[in-house]
Amino acid sequence: IQLTQSPSLLSASVGDRVTLSCKGSQNINNYLAWYQQKLGEAPKLLIYKTNSLQTGIPSRFSGSGSGTDYTLTISSLHSEDLATYYCYQYNNGLTFGSGTKLEIK
Amino acid sequence: EVQLVESGGGLVQPGRSMKLSCAASGFTFSDYYMAWVRQAPKKGLEWVASISYEGSSTYYGDSVKGRFTISRDNAKSTLYLQMNSLRSEDTATYYCARHVNYYVMDAWGQGASVTVSS
Numbered sequence: 001i002q003l004t005q006s007p008s009l010l011s012a013s014v015g016d017r018v019t020l021s022c023k024g025s026q027n028i029n030n031y032l033a034w035y036q037q038k039l040g041e042a043p044k045l046l047i048y049k050t051n052s053l054q055t056g057i058p059s060r061f062s063g064s065g066s067g068t069d070y071t072l073t074i075s076s077l078h079s080e081d082l083a084t085y086y087c088y089q090y091n092n093g094l095t096f097g098s099g100t101k102l103e104i105k
Numbered sequence: 106e107v108q109l110v111e112s113g114g115g116l117v118q119p120g121r122s123m124k125l126s127c128a129a130s131g132f133t134f135s136d137y138y139m140a141w142v143r144q145a146p147k148k149g150l151e152w153v154a155s156i157s158y159e160g161s162s163t164y165y166g167d168s169v170k171g172r173f174t175i176s177r178d179n180a181k182s183t184l185y186l187q188m189n190s191l192r193s194e195d196t197a198t199y200y201c202a203r204h205v206n207y208y209v210m211d212a213w214g215q216g217a218s219v220t221v222s223s
Contacts (some may be wrong), residue, residue: 033209035150042213043142046204068204086150090208094140094152094166 001026001089003097018074020100022087027067031091034063034072037099038083046085047072065087079104107131107212109201114217117191123152127184127201132212134182135159138204141175141186146218151197154186155204156162168194191221 002025010017030050032055035043045054047063050070060075074081083105087097107185113125125141141153154175157165163175174187184201202210 031207037163042215043210044213045209045211048209048211054211088150088209094155094164094208096150096152099149105184 001092001095003087003089003095005085005087005097005100007066007100008098009101009103011105012077013105014077015078016077016088018077018081018102020072020085020087020102021099022065022070022072024068024070024089026092028070028089028091030066031089032063032065032070033088033090035088035096036081036083037086042050077104094097107203109203109212109214111199111201111214114199114219114223116220118223119192119221121191122187122189123191123219124188125186125199125201125212125219127186127214129182129184129201129203132203134177135179138208139175139177140202140204140210141184142200142202142210142213143195144200145194145197150199153199155208156184183184188219191219193221195219198222 004023006021035046037043051063064071064074084099086099086102108130110128117123140155156175160177172190174184201214203212205211
């Protein structure tokens with residue numbers, strides 16, 4: 001399964017509501033996770049099984065979706081959310097999307 | 106605290122071999138599937154390989170199948186990645202990761218840098 005993330009680059013202001021998209025080439029059956037990777041760091045798990053928040057992750061992060069289309073939403077952008085975000089499917093093989101780089105205006 | 110610490114990276118010539126290690130602590134290593142994920146410079150994440158609890162089942166990405174071997178030593182709480190016939194496109198940071206909840210990866214090491222160049 002191939003994953004297409006959009007946009008590849010997103011610029012937003014602190015306090016904005018931000019939505020990142022991930023589209024699969026086939027049905028993912030909700031086996032989709034989201035990772036945050038800050039510059040020079042290892043990826044961090046944010047969301048798994050479409051909408052389950054990983055322990056310790058702020059509630060401003062949420063996930064939704066079904067079938068082939070999934071979304072990561074940050075309800076109110078913080079400056080520390082500057083990072084690249086990857087979606088990851090584990091329904092059929094294991095694949096990552098190409099990432100969305102989130103910049104703070 | 107869960108910790109994964111990779112070692113064994115460095116510079117290697119094309120066609121040669123290298124073995125990475127990942128020392129795990131803070132959890133019962135044998136209770137988890139484990140994985141290697143890599144990231145080429147300024148590129149995205151690529152799953153490389155995964156291994157079952159006792160090592161009886163292994164899984165590989167297409168780009169490394171037949172060249173890389175994942176293994177584990179539960180007595181030493183250590184994961185390995187043997188990389189043979191290395192190519193320039195294998196240049197990347199290699200992360201060790203723990204699988205949970207089916208095949209989600211919830212803990213990651215800091216990464217080991219591998220550069221394949223003559």
